[in-house]
Amino acid sequence: MSRKTHCPKRWPIAPVGRPHGTPLTLAQREVVRRCRALPQLTDPLEIELVVSHAVSDVPVDEEFWAGVIEHAVSLPTRRNEALLRALAALLTGRPREWAARAAPPLPPELVVGEAWICDRSIDAGYLALICSYSYGVREHAMVFLVDELAGGMVRKAFVTRDVAVALVRLSEQGPxxxxxxxxxxxxxxxxxxxxxxQADLAVDVEVWRTRLLAGRRIALAFG
Structure with missing residues (x-):
């Protein structure tokens, strides 16, 4: 007598729907792509620079950031969480609040330090400013050149981790x-x-690359 082998009935596997995130514009998608290394970074200043560089050639406003934040919130990934934490630390106003609700920034907090000015407005037509900041015990500074002949507009700006050297070099320009x-x-x-x-005027590229950093520090200095 033969024995029949009964194979269990196989049911079709239903595809599981996955969230694909809020649609992004081409510019938003490119900014998110440029920030893809954020999960590997631990230095808060480096994180700021990555995000600020990512939007250096992109016009951004509240609507732009709202779209990026909505996308990151709707598609939970390690990369998007890192992006949200970076935006919560770096942005100002309502976009910062939106990002912070989803992923509060990690410590340490940014602290405003001392500031110095070298006034060459009379003989050379510019002011130079150096402002120091710190994350815990790690200090850095931003150096700004303000063109008085152009109505007091920022012409140059850059970040340095060596505050002492920056002060020495600035002192060589004047008192x-x-x-x-x-x-x-x-x-x-x-x-x-x-x-x-007057965004069409020619300024050093680092002005745009550090624009978000400057905006955050200005807001922080005013409390």
Missing amino acids: LEQVAPAAAHWLLSKSYDRLDR
Whole structure:
């Protein structure tokens, strides 16, 4: 008598739907792509620079950031979480609040330090500012050149981790005067406002690459 082997009935596997995220514009998609290395970074200043560089040639506003943040929230990944934490730390205003609700920034916090000015407005037509900041015990500075002949607009800006060397080199341009951080950042706020109104004027590329960093520090200095 033969024995029949009964094979279990195979049911078709239903595909599991996965969220694909809120659609991005081409510009938003490119910015997200440029930030893909964020999960591997631990230095908060380096994280800031990556994000700021990513939007250096892209016009951004609240609507732009809203789309990026909605996409990152709707598609939970390690990369998107790192992006949200970076935006929560770096952005200002409502976009910062939106990102922070989804992924609060990690410590340490950014602290505003001292500020100095080298006034060459009378003989050379410019002001140079150096403002120091720190993440815990790790200090850095931003150096700004303000063109007085162009109405007080920022012409150059860059970040340095060697504050002492920056001070020495700036002192070679003229006498350094220590100023209140709030006063220095008020001057920078006005300078960047003028730049934003005349974005077609030629300025050093690092001005745009560090634009988000400057904006965050100006906002932080004013509390």
